[in-house]
Amino acid sequence: TAGPVPAGAHVVARPIAVQWQAQGVDRVRVSVLAEVEQAAGEAQPARAELAAVTSDVVWVPGANPNGGDWRYLLSDSPLPTPQPAQIGTEEFNAAGWTAIQEVRQ
Numbered sequence: 001t002a003g004p005v006p007a008g009a010h011v012v013a014r015p016i017a018v019q020w021q022a023q024g025v026d027r028v029r030v031s032v033l034a035e036v037e038q039a040a041g042e043a044q045p046a047r048a049e050l051a052a053v054t055s056d057v058v059w060v061p062g063a064n065p066n067g068g069d070w071r072y073l074l075s076d077s078p079l080p081t082p083q084p085a086q087i088g089t090e091e092f093n094a095a096g097w098t099a100i101q102e103v104r105q
Helices: 090-094
Strands: 010-024 027-039 047-064 067-073
Antiparallel strands (some): 027 047
């Protein structure tokens, strides 16, 4: 059932890896692996899990005042998505993921 969100409840997604595959001269299939942390409230422990999502994007020239831009393409069926895996594991490498380096300033 729906209701007010408890104090301290949250969901945070941190991208940790990516992969991409050209689908044409103006089209790319992009997969993002993220660590998703969630907690049901202040008194509840946070838990984290890995999640992967895949989207096709197309380059649209003139899509904004500064030139072109990428636009998501909607798909009628689910796109193949690599298995989520922890960075540094054989499964991570076998799935073809490339780790994203976090830059802190």
